[in-house]
Amino acid sequence: MTDHPILRTLAHREYGLYTLGNGVSLIGMWVQRVALGWLTWELTHSATWLGAVAFADLFPSVLIGLVGGVAADRLDRTLVIFACQSLSMALAVLLGILTLSGNISVEVVVLMTFLNGMVIGFNQPSRLALVPRLVPRERITTAVAINSMVFNTARFIGPAVAGLVIVWADLGWAFIVNALSYLCLLASLVVIRTRNPSIGREGGVPRARRGLIGDIAEGMRYGASDPGLGPILLLHLVTAISVRAVTELLPGFADHVFGGGADTLAMMTSVTGVGAIIGGWMLAGRRQEGGLVPIVLVASIVVALSVLAVALSGSLWIALPALAVYGASMVAAGVGTQTIVQLAVPSDKVGRVLSLHGIIFRGGPAIGALAMGAAGDVVGLEPPVIFGCVAALAVIAVIWMRRRAISSAVDRAE
Numbered sequence: 001m002t003d004h005p006i007l008r009t010l011a012h013r014e015y016g017l018y019t020l021g022n023g024v025s026l027i028g029m030w031v032q033r034v035a036l037g038w039l040t041w042e043l044t045h046s047a048t049w050l051g052a053v054a055f056a057d058l059f060p061s062v063l064i065g066l067v068g069g070v071a072a073d074r075l076d077r078t079l080v081i082f083a084c085q086s087l088s089m090a091l092a093v094l095l096g097i098l099t100l101s102g103n104i105s106v107e108v109v110v111l112m113t114f115l116n117g118m119v120i121g122f123n124q125p126s127r128l129a130l131v132p133r134l135v136p137r138e139r140i141t142t143a144v145a146i147n148s149m150v151f152n153t154a155r156f157i158g159p160a161v162a163g164l165v166i167v168w169a170d171l172g173w174a175f176i177v178n179a180l181s182y183l184c185l186l187a188s189l190v191v192i193r194t195r196n197p198s199i200g201r202e203g204g205v206p207r208a209r210r211g212l213i214g215d216i217a218e219g220m221r222y223g224a225s226d227p228g229l230g231p232i233l234l235l236h237l238v239t240a241i242s243v244r245a246v247t248e249l250l251p252g253f254a255d256h257v258f259g260g261g262a263d264t265l266a267m268m269t270s271v272t273g274v275g276a277i278i279g280g281w282m283l284a285g286r287r288q289e290g291g292l293v294p295i296v297l298v299a300s301i302v303v304a305l306s307v308l309a310v311a312l313s314g315s316l317w318i319a320l321p322a323l324a325v326y327g328a329s330m331v332a333a334g335v336g337t338q339t340i341v342q343l344a345v346p347s348d349k350v351g352r353v354l355s356l357h358g359i360i361f362r363g364g365p366a367i368g369a370l371a372m373g374a375a376g377d378v379v380g381l382e383p384p385v386i387f388g389c390v391a392a393l394a395v396i397a398v399i400w401m402r403r404r405a406i407s408s409a410v411d412r413a414e
Contacts, residue, residue: 006284009142014192014199015134021188023150025085028181030158031165032092033057034269035174036113037251038166038262039099043106047252047381051373053106054248056114058366061121061359066216068122069355073215073348077126077133078193084123085182085189091116092179099172117362124358129351132342133199141292141339142284148335149280152327155273163266219352222345228409229344231399232296233356236337238395239300240364242388244330246307247272248369252381258316271320275327282328283335292336293407299332300396308389311382334361340410 010016040053071080095112098104135143165174192199224230246253254265283295306326310319338357345353368388375384399406 005139005142006146006281009135009139009146009284012135012139014196015131015143017188017192018130018134019146019150021185022147023154024184025181026151026154027158027161028092028178030154030269031162031174031181032095032178034159034162034266035166035171036109037248038162038265039104039171040106040109041251041255042171043104043109045255047249047256047373047376049106049373050249050252051370051376053110053113054245054369054373055366056110057117058248058362058364058369060114060117061124061362062366064118064121065124065355065359065363066219066352067212068358069125069219069352070212070215071122072125072129072351072355075126077130077351078189078199080126081123081130082186082189084119084126085185087119088116088123089179089182089186091119092175092182096172096175096179099175100170101172104172121358121362124362125351125355128338128342128354128358130199132347132350137343140342141335144339144342145280145284145331145335148331149277149284152273152276152280152331155276155327156270157273159266159269159273163263166262215352219349220356222349223341223353223356226344226409228293228406228411229341229353231402231406232293232337232340232410233360235296235300235396235399236333236357237360237364239303239333239392240360241368242392243304243307243368245365245368245372245388246310246326246385248365249372249376249381249385252373252376253310253319257314257381258319260316264316268316268320268323272323272327275324275329276331277327278324279328279331280335283332291407292340293403293410296333296336296340297396297400297403299329299336301393301400302329303333304389304392304396308386311385311389344410 010019036053036057037050040049043049068080091112095104095109098108098112131143131147132140161177162174165171165177222229223233250268251265254260254262254268258264260267279299303326306322306329309322310326313319313322338354341353341357342350372381372384372388
């Protein structure tokens with residue numbers, strides 16, 4: 001058991017410490033996400049407003065993510081992460097105070113969520129690009145999978161904590177819990193930087209800088225034009241908009257479709273997290289780096305089919321196992337995509353290409369949730385979700401026919 005790839009990867013001290021602090025912080029983040037969704041639903045009982053809050057949370061990555069990618073390639077990543085986490089902590093405290101004092105409204109929720117989304121969007125490329133600096137190259141797949149397992153373990157624990165706080169205390173305390181959780185990650189970053197002051201900076205020969213716009217354009221060109229990365233990022237974009245938006249609409253499904261409350265929402269979110277943990281564990285246990293393109297394609301198909309099952313089921317007891325499958329396949333596709341980027345992109349461009357990945361990861365569901373939420377208020381939540389799944393499957397079928405050429409291009413780049 002001591003020879004398991006997960007244990008060998010966690011044995012690297014800086015990575016293990018970062019994972020511990022990040023895990024606690026992510027639990028707090030999920031507490032806040034569930035609380036935000038339920039607060040929005042209590043204030044409005046509107047799927048449109050659910051979509052608007054999801055849009056405010058996720059879409060700012062589209063606006064600021066590319067700039068964050070340049071920062072990840074130019075600046076010390078540990079300092080960028082520390083500054084951004086401190087800002088998010090302050091915003092969580094303010095949101096908690098406003099909610100506890102009764103001075104909250106859905107417009108304030110959207111504004112605060114948008115500001116935090118800007119911080120997260122700027123921060124995300126540095127967080128993703130820091131991982132290769134914490135482990136050897138041969139451990140990158142496992143490290144990315146562990147990050148996903150931690151994220152989704154938090155997805156399982158956080159909603160349970162949020163449910164307890166909402167039921168036994170007040171929604172506002174959920175935001176205070178999130179604020180306190182940031183302290184663990186901030187402390188781990190201080191220790192990591194003290195032990196190795198250069199770990200957040202990219203080594204090697206300094207690259208020529210073209211200015212902010214030039215650097216952004218170079219990263220976008222590289223990601224879009226590469227014969228292997230381009231189709232993989234396109235697939236990532238399609239599933240993010242058309243399928244993964246269902247995650248942001250779960251409060252509406254819990255209430256309108258399945259007739260439940262905050263406990264039903266927590267159960268649906270948690271079971272998705274359990275599936276995601278299983279998917280992360282399976283990828284983390286892989287002992288080879290290659291062969292990820294078929295995994296990403298098959299997992300994307302399963303993602304669309306499982307969400308289709310949720311929308312067509314009409315039963316919570318069918319939807320729950322389908323959500324578990326959705327969680328596992330979503331992680332397999334996401335970890336595979338991110339690992340391909342980490343391994344196939346030169347180190348001086350990886351922050352900017354990862355910013356494209358981050359923009360899609362957060363911005364895609366934002367667009368999808370806004371559109372599906374608005375349509376859901378007119379025709380119900382199920383029809384737009386079903387349409388999105390069918391559209392995604394059609395695009396995946398086209399990319400599937402080119403899978404061998406895409407795999408060859410990715411393998412050459414790696």
